[in-house]
Amino acid sequence: xxxxxxxxxPKPPTPRQRARARTIEDIVRxxxxxxxxHGAAALSxxxxxxxxxxxxxxxxxxxxxxxxxxxxxxIDAYNELGDEVDxxxxxxxxxxxxxxxxxxxxxxxxWALREPARYGLLFGSPVPGYRAPAxxxxxxxxRVIYALMALLDGAYRAGRLAAPGGPAAVAxxxxxxxxxxxxxxxxxxxxxxxxxGAHVWTSLFGAISFEVFxxxxxxxxxAPDELFAHHLAVLADVAGLGPSVGRPGGRADLxxx
Amino acid sequence: xxxxxxxxxPKPPTPRQRARARTIEDIVRxxxxxxxxHGAAALSxxxxxxxxxxxxxxxxxxxxxxxxxxxxxxIDAYNELGDEVDxxxxxxxxxxxxxxxxxxxxxxxxWALREPARYGLLFGSPVPGYRAPAxxxxxxxxRVIYALMALLDGAYRAGRLAAPGGPAAVAxxxxxxxxxxxxxxxxxxxxxxxxxGAHVWTSLFGAISFEVFxxxxxxxxxAPDELFAHHLAVLADVAGLGPSVGRPGGRADLxxx
DNA sequence: AGAAAGTCAAGAGCGGTGCTCACATTTGTT
DNA sequence: AACAAATGTGAGCACCGCTCTTGACTTTCT
Numbered sequence: 001x002x003x004x005x006x007x008x009x010p011k012p013p014t015p016r017q018r019a020r021a022r023t024i025e026d027i028v029r030x031x032x033x034x035x036x037x038h039g040a041a042a043l044s045x046x047x048x049x050x051x052x053x054x055x056x057x058x059x060x061x062x063x064x065x066x067x068x069x070x071x072x073x074x075i076d077a078y079n080e081l082g083d084e085v086d087x088x089x090x091x092x093x094x095x096x097x098x099x100x101x102x103x104x105x106x107x108x109x110x111w112a113l114r115e116p117a118r119y120g121l122l123f124g125s126p127v128p129g130y131r132a133p134a135x136x137x138x139x140x141x142x143r144v145i146y147a148l149m150a151l152l153d154g155a156y157r158a159g160r161l162a163a164p165g166g167p168a169a170v171a172x173x174x175x176x177x178x179x180x181x182x183x184x185x186x187x188x189x190x191x192x193x194x195x196x197g198a199h200v201w202t203s204l205f206g207a208i209s210f211e212v213f214x215x216x217x218x219x220x221x222x223a224p225d226e227l228f229a230h231h232l233a234v235l236a237d238v239a240g241l242g243p244s245v246g247r248p249g250g251r252a253d254l255x256x257x
Numbered sequence: 258x259x260x261x262x263x264x265x266x267p268k269p270p271t272p273r274q275r276a277r278a279r280t281i282e283d284i285v286r287x288x289x290x291x292x293x294x295h296g297a298a299a300l301s302x303x304x305x306x307x308x309x310x311x312x313x314x315x316x317x318x319x320x321x322x323x324x325x326x327x328x329x330x331x332i333d334a335y336n337e338l339g340d341e342v343d344x345x346x347x348x349x350x351x352x353x354x355x356x357x358x359x360x361x362x363x364x365x366x367x368w369a370l371r372e373p374a375r376y377g378l379l380f381g382s383p384v385p386g387y388r389a390p391a392x393x394x395x396x397x398x399x400r401v402i403y404a405l406m407a408l409l410d411g412a413y414r415a416g417r418l419a420a421p422g423g424p425a426a427v428a429x430x431x432x433x434x435x436x437x438x439x440x441x442x443x444x445x446x447x448x449x450x451x452x453x454g455a456h457v458w459t460s461l462f463g464a465i466s467f468e469v470f471x472x473x474x475x476x477x478x479x480a481p482d483e484l485f486a487h488h489l490a491v492l493a494d495v496a497g498l499g500p501s502v503g504r505p506g507g508r509a510d511l512x513x514x
Numbered sequence: 515a516g517a518a519a520g521t522c523a524a525g526a527g528c529g530g531t532g533c534t535c536a537c538a539t540t541t542g543t544t
Numbered sequence: 545a546a547c548a549a550a551t552g553t554g555a556g557c558a559c560c561g562c563t564c565t566t567g568a569c570t571t572t573c574t
Contacts, residue, residue, distance in 0.1 A: 016542070016550070039385035041298040046531065057534080058552050066532065117382075125374075125381025126470055128296035134475060142474065173480035174487065181477065198484065199464070199491050205472075206463015207456070213383055215462075217395060220438065223430035227455065230431065234456050234495060273521075273571080303560065314562080315523050323561065 024062050026052060028072050032118070035073055040121040041128075045069065067130050070121070074132055075140050077118040081111050082143030089147060097155035098241045104148060105204050105232045112212045119212055123205055145201050146185065152197050152239060153187045161193060162240040170195050193240060200239045207231040281319050283309060285329050289375070292330055297378040298385075302326065324387055327378075331389055332397050334375040338368050339400030346404060354412035355498045361405060362461050362489045369469045376469055380462055402458050403442065409454050409496060410444045418450060419497040427452050450497060457496045464488040 030051045035043050045066055049056040063069045088107035092099045112119040121127070122141075132141075155161040170178065170191045178194045181187075187194065210216055211224055221227050236242050287305045302323055306313040320326045345364035349356045369376040378384070379398075389398075412418040427435065427448045435451045438444075444451065467473055468481055478484050493499050 014542080020550085040382070042385040044531065045533090055553055056532085057554080060533075061551060120382030123382075123466075123472060124470070125297070125377030128299040138474060170487065171480065171483035174478075174483035177478050177480055177484070195484075195487050196491070199460075199488050202464040202467045202488065203456075203460035204463070206461070206466065207459040209380075209463065209466060210459045213381070215380060217399065218391060221431075221434050223428065223434055226428035226431035227434070227452075230427065230452050231456050231459065234453070238491060238495060277521095301560065302562090312524055313560095314525080314564090317562075318522060 020062070023052075027059060027062055027069065028076060031069050031073050032076060035121065036115060036117050039117045040070065040073075043070065043073075070127065070130055071133060071136060073118070074121060074137055077115070077122055078137065078140035078143065080115075080118075081108065081122070082140060082147075084111050085144050085147055089151065094154070095158065095160075097151060097158070097160055098236055100151055101148075101236050101239065101241050102232055104144075104151065105235070106228075108144060108204065109208050109211070109228055112208045116212045119208075123209060124213065148201055149185055149187060149189075149194075149197050152193065152241075153185075153189050155241060156189045156193060160241075161189070162242065163192075196239055200235045203231070203235055203238075277319065280309075284316060284319055284326065285333060288326050288330050289333060292378065293372060293374050296374045297327065297330075300327065300330075327384065327387055328390060328393060330375070331378060331394055334372070334379055335394065335397035335400065337372075337375075338365065338379070339397060339404075341368050342401050342404055346408065351411070352415065352417075354408060354415070354417055355493055357408055358405075358493050358496065358498050359489055361401075361408065362492070363485075365401060365461065366465050366468070366485055369465045373469045376465075380466060381470065405458055405461075406442055406444060406446075406451075406454055409450065409498075410442075410446050412498060413446045413450060417498075418446070419499065420449075453496055457492045460488070460492055460495075 027048060030048045031043060034047055034051075043066070045059055045063070046056040048069070049059045052059065063072070085104055085107045088103040089100045092103055094100075112123075152161065174195070175191050178191050182189070182194060189197070207228060211228065216224075233242075284305055287308045288300060291304055291308075292300050300323070302316055302320070303313040305326075306316045309316065320329070342361055342364045345360040346357045349360055351357075369380075409418065431452070432448050435448050439446070439451060446454070464485060468485065473481075490499075
């Protein structure tokens, strides 16, 4: 495949390279539109080629195959979500941990409701024959959980994370996993709070997936905003950022060791 | 479409009707195998016809179209999941509410891990062009949440459900939704606990979806069983069935009004 | 018994898909 | 101007969902 001209090219891009990059951008843009309109499984290279004003086989000069385009769209969506989450979190003061947690969850939900098909590509059932290449997608794909964990870790370091009220013990094989994650992400939170973070993470996406995928059942909830706000409030409490933290009579703060 | 012979047919089925029913059963069975092997989006009527030893157009005598087969498989999967959940819950004494909650969650997870593609059809991203007919799928589709709510309601009526520790207030428009649900399901639990139930419901499926869909990222968790056990323990606590209920020094039980 | 009605499998065909390949054309560089 | 790389073309293969006509068979009614 001669599409990759030179691996290390310090020189300025030739016009041809510029045109090629533009075409690939156009393909991704058109693919994103098709994806948003008709879903991942209905994404068709032929349709993209038609919109591009080119014969179907021509797009294979720029994109290896359908899977490759899916991968590009996957990375694109992960990064857009990550950007919006980061922006929403950064819009609040660094010591407003509960506010930032709310902003994070609300940003994910907002993006998911705005881009349901792309959200489905990221967090829904996997596309049948498709396996995401880990070396290209784990980076963008871990931005949200990374932001969440950094948030909880910051609260912990600031002594603003409450000790879990419920089950705190963590099984030994799980503790090994958590230790690996803690080391990989450079965190300081103890096992119980780290496990709480993982729980909050999956619960958040569970609530959003139910809403985006219509799993609640049509018209059972006329007030989805309030329902999600409730979810977030419960999760903040589970994470240790709840309303009782720092309030008189609330749970005792947990001091970093 | 003359395939439905007579709406009210008190007579014994003719041989023809029996053969027809058998063929439809075979189609559903083959479809279930294809679905489990290759996923919902890759389900092909032509492939089913091949396995049935018949030309592709012949299956349209028995199944309206691809969507119809998907609907049959959807109902089939919902019922299999519902059966297994009911059996797992019923295997424990009626007053072991925490045990039954654990059994419910574990049964869902077990089925999901055994049948990932069918789980994806039920709880994953919706199939692009497909819209499930509510009048045929809501019944089987609500069995699990119904079992969960009945479980929590039973615990509440028995005075074994703890008051929520965190945010208890429920926004007014959400309260209207909850009242409708409570009436529709014949429950007695107050708003705060009902909202907790909904939260637990979505969180449970969030954790399972992450595991089934490989959203955790390949090899981050070597001990998925322990991780899920932790999820369940947290959820039991959130629901009010936690370890502190009924124990000395634990949270006060909430008495039904 | 024979005709009418109902049922069913087969095959051709339409438009769509992913993807490959030989060929023609354009383009940048020497 | 000449060359080679990059790009676009169109035909073609195998697959898909779905429709329609045709012929054969079975059941039912007269």
